Amino acid sequence: MDYIKWIRTKVGHDQIILNFAGGCLLNKNREVLLQKRSDRASWGFPGGAVELGESVCETVEREFYEETGLKVITKELIGVYSKYEDCYPNGDKAQPILFFFHVEYRDGELFKETNNETLELAFFPLDQVPKLVNEQHDACYRDLMCYEGKPFIR
Template identity: 55%
Template sequence: MTNRPNYIAWIRERVGHELIFLNFAGGIICNEDEEVLLQRRGDSGAWGFPGGAMELGESAEETAIREIYEETGLIVKVERLIGVYTKYVHHYPGGDQAQSIMFFFQCTPVSGELVTDGDETLELKFFPKNELPQLFVKQHEDAYNDWRSGEFGVCR
């Protein structure tokens, strides 16, 4: 397998803005007060759960751990799969379209400190479970609702 450090850029060079499948992984992270960590994203300014695109050769769990670290500064332990969310189409500001396949995990922080880069992550904040702001995509809302209701192993 060829190592492509930015798979999305590589595939977009070939297909332009056409609708493609993209795989993502991320997590719902709670602190000791059972508050939920959200990331205010640099691309949209909206709130969502930390996570991002899989690179070739990675598992969904490896992607979640790497992306959460890159976006938050936290090293996490994946506790369990919340679900796989597949029937969602996202239109990006630059015109790209993707049917995103997202693996959501329940995660626990192991070490690290919250760090924002001012680019991909504008802000990180823990919110009480019943006081979350509007999430930036339906995929995140569905995963959060499944997690809150105790549904695990969901496939949508």
């Protein structure tokens, strides 16, 4: 079931609270994997909406595979980001609540071609991250830069 499509049939474009989970994968060179998202042609951390019956850990692992081709395992919570608003290109409005995790590579290869969610995938040095998709992803990046095993709540 696509929860967002289902709930949007009930509320249209009105602002709602949506739960998301995303992740940060660092390679052996301490570069971070980012996804150029097809919905906005902007860079961000891989992740997506929590589906009914799914945990946030299951969400980030599923979304990582769907968007990057990589199987990951959720390791640690970096932070929860809840005081943001977003308006999507189709006019949908939401207050997204994002659970942001450090993830570890398990298996798979990065997609080489685009798909309906991903225009490009690339690893970036932590001090050379491009402009990110929104303020929420910016907060994730800032917290990633000072992460010492203590979750952040925003």
